[in-house]
Amino acid sequence: xxxxxxxxxxxxxxxxxxxxxxxxxxxxxxxxxxxxxxxxxxxxxxxxxxxxxxxxxxxxxxxxxxxxxxxxxxxxxxxxxxxxxxxxxxxxxxxxxxxxxxxxxxxxxxxxxxxxxxxxxxxxxxxxxxxxxxxxxxxxxxxxxxxxxxxxxxxxxxxxxxxxxxxxxxxxxxxxxxxxxxxxxxxxxxxxxxxxxxxxxxxxxxxxxxxxxxxxxxxxxxxxxxxxxxxxxxxxxxxxxxxxxxxxxxxxxxxxxxxxxxxxxxxxxxxxxxxxxxxxxxxxxxxxxxxxxxxxxxxxxxxxx
Amino acid sequence: xxxxxxxxxxxxxxxxxxxxxxxxxxxxxxxxxxxxxxxxxxxxxxxxxxxxxxxxxxxxxxxxxxxxxxxxxxxxxxxxxxxxxxxxxxxxxxxxxxxxxxxxxxxxxxxxxxxxxxxxxxxxxxxxxxxxxxxxxxxxxxxxxxxxxxxxxxxxxxxxxxxxxxxxxxxxxxxxxxxxxxxxxxxxxxxxxxxxxxxxxxxxxxxxxxxxxxxxxxxxxxxxxxxxxxxxxxxxxxxxxxxxxxxxxxxxxxxxxxxxxxxxxxxxxxxxxxxxxxxxxxxxxxxxxxxxxxxxxxxxxxxxxxxxxxxxxxxxxxxxxxxxxxxxxxxxx
Numbered sequence: 001x002x003x004x005x006x007x008x009x010x011x012x013x014x015x016x017x018x019x020x021x022x023x024x025x026x027x028x029x030x031x032x033x034x035x036x037x038x039x040x041x042x043x044x045x046x047x048x049x050x051x052x053x054x055x056x057x058x059x060x061x062x063x064x065x066x067x068x069x070x071x072x073x074x075x076x077x078x079x080x081x082x083x084x085x086x087x088x089x090x091x092x093x094x095x096x097x098x099x100x101x102x103x104x105x106x107x108x109x110x111x112x113x114x115x116x117x118x119x120x121x122x123x124x125x126x127x128x129x130x131x132x133x134x135x136x137x138x139x140x141x142x143x144x145x146x147x148x149x150x151x152x153x154x155x156x157x158x159x160x161x162x163x164x165x166x167x168x169x170x171x172x173x174x175x176x177x178x179x180x181x182x183x184x185x186x187x188x189x190x191x192x193x194x195x196x197x198x199x200x201x202x203x204x205x206x207x208x209x210x211x212x213x214x215x216x217x218x219x220x221x222x223x224x225x226x227x228x229x230x231x232x233x234x235x236x237x238x239x240x241x242x243x244x245x246x247x248x249x250x251x252x253x254x255x256x257x258x259x260x261x262x263x264x265x266x267x268x269x270x271x272x273x274x275x276x277x278x279x280x281x282x283x284x285x286x287x288x289x290x291x292x293x294x295x296x297x298x299x300x301x302x303x304x305x
Numbered sequence: 306x307x308x309x310x311x312x313x314x315x316x317x318x319x320x321x322x323x324x325x326x327x328x329x330x331x332x333x334x335x336x337x338x339x340x341x342x343x344x345x346x347x348x349x350x351x352x353x354x355x356x357x358x359x360x361x362x363x364x365x366x367x368x369x370x371x372x373x374x375x376x377x378x379x380x381x382x383x384x385x386x387x388x389x390x391x392x393x394x395x396x397x398x399x400x401x402x403x404x405x406x407x408x409x410x411x412x413x414x415x416x417x418x419x420x421x422x423x424x425x426x427x428x429x430x431x432x433x434x435x436x437x438x439x440x441x442x443x444x445x446x447x448x449x450x451x452x453x454x455x456x457x458x459x460x461x462x463x464x465x466x467x468x469x470x471x472x473x474x475x476x477x478x479x480x481x482x483x484x485x486x487x488x489x490x491x492x493x494x495x496x497x498x499x500x501x502x503x504x505x506x507x508x509x510x511x512x513x514x515x516x517x518x519x520x521x522x523x524x525x526x527x528x529x530x531x532x533x534x535x536x537x538x539x540x541x542x543x544x545x546x547x548x549x550x551x552x553x554x555x556x557x558x559x560x561x562x563x564x565x566x567x568x569x570x571x572x573x574x575x576x577x578x579x580x581x582x583x584x585x586x587x588x589x590x591x592x593x594x595x596x597x598x599x600x601x602x603x604x605x606x607x608x609x610x611x612x613x614x615x616x617x618x619x620x621x622x623x624x625x626x627x628x629x630x631x632x633x634x635x636x637x638x
Binding site: 207210224225304 | 361363391392393394395396399400402404407408409410411412421422425426457459470473
C-alpha cells in the first residue's frame, strides 16, 4: 500500500510539473507580454524598457525556473490590475470557491449515491424512473438557466432565500444545489450501473448463501465494489467544481476564484490567470491522487498496479 | 431408518416470460439421508442448478417455486420466511459454486469472508472465529493457513479459492452441502483433488451432499444416489449402483454410452452421442420431453408418462415403457 502511495505521489508531482510549465508558457502564448503591459500608446522604446524591467528578455528556461521557485514559496507575483500580490488575492477568493465546491460535491454525492443504489435494487420501478427523470433533467438544464429559475422562484416569488452574496450559510443553499445538481446525474448513473453489475455477480450470491441479510449484502458486499468508479468520477467532478464554477459564481454573485479567473482573463491580468490555472490544476491533481488512494483502500487489486 | 435430512416432493419452478410461462423444473422428487451423497446429473439447461438454488431459496424474485413437500432437517421450507431461510443458509445448509474465480468478494480478505459465515450465525468472538477459520483452512489442505487469512482472493489460484469456498461452507458444520459443479472451472489436474477433498470431508463430518455435475465419471466414483434430469424433469433416480448397472430410462442409457466409465466401457469401443436438442419448455409441456430424441419413442410417448417406482423405492424412472424399452425389441446381448 505504501509502495502504491509513493508511486502515485511521484506521478502526481510529474503531472504537476508539466502543468506548471504549460501554465507558465501561457504568458507567452497570449502574445508579447511586454507589449501588453506597456499599453496601446507605447513606443517600441517603452516596450523594450518594460521587457527589460520585468525580465522578459532573459531565456525562457531561466524565467520559468524563477517563476516556479517563487510559486513554490507561495509568491505568484503581482496582479497587473489590482497591484496586489496574486497569492493574497487568490487565497481570499478561494475560501468561497472551496466552500461552494465542498458543499456542491457533498450535495451531489448524498443525493446521487442513495438514489443510484435504490434504483439498482429495484430496476424499472417507480423510484428508478424518478431517478432517471431527475438525471435527465440535470443533464439537460443548463446551470445558468436553472440558477436563474431558482432565483425567480425562491428569492423573488417566495422570498425564502437570498439571491446573491456570501454572508451566511443560507446564501450558499441555492448555489450548492445548482452546482451539485450539475454533477449528480453522472454520479447517480454510475452508481446505479455499478450496483446492478455487482448485484448480479457470483460473490453476492455467495454472501446470500452464507446467510447475510439484505442490508449487509448491499452495503458491505456490493457497495464497496460498485463505488470504485464513482470515487474516480467524483474526484474529477470536484476538481471541475472548484475550477469551473464560474457560471454559478456569476449568477449568484459569489466572488470566488472562478469568477476571479473570468474577470482576470478579460483584464489581461496574466499573473493572476497563470496562478489560478496552476491552482485549479493542482486541485485536480490532489483529488485524483486522493481518489487513487481511496480506491486502493477499497479494492486490494488496485494496490498491486 | 431416521428422517431424511432433505425431502423433496413434486418441486416445480416456473419462470414467467413475455410469451407465457417457462416451466423450467417440473416435478422433482428425492430424499437425502444424513451423510449421503446425491449426484444430480444432466446436460446444460436441464434444471440442475435451478433445483439446488430453489432448495437454498436463492432464486431471483422472478422464479416461482412450488412444491408439495420441501422439508429440510425438520423445517418446512415452503413455509419458511426470508428470515428463517437466512438463519438456515450458511449455517445448516451451505453452497459451493462453480466459479471459484468470481465467487469470493475481491474487496475482503479470505479471513474476513471465512469468519463472516461463523459470525453471522454463532455468538462467537473474532478470536474464536479466526481459530475456526485457520482450523478449516488446514482441513482443506491449505498450507500457511494463518498467513492466508490476510490474503485477498486475487492472490490465490482457482484451486486454492475453491478450497477456501469449501472451508467457508463447512464453517458452521452444516447438515447439507450443495456443490454446483465445483470442479468444472478448475484445471483438470486439480479437479480430482478438489472432488476427493469434498467427498472425504463430507464423509468425515457426516454431511449430506448434493453434487451437481455432468461428469458421469465423477458420479460413478462418489455417488450414493443418482438423480438424472432432462429438460427440467427427473427422468431416473436411484442408488448409484442400480442406475449404473441397470439404467432404465433411454436418456440415462444414452448418457452412459456418451461417457467412458472406468471398468464399464470397453477399450476401443465407440462412444455414443444423443442426437437432437432439448425442446422448448415455454407453455404447456405434455408427454415425454425426451421423445423427440429417443430411439424408443412410440405414439404412446405423447400421452401421460408414469413415474415408475420399484418395489423398494430405490430405483425409479419416468417412462411410458415398462422396462424403458419399446415392446418387442430384444435386449441387446
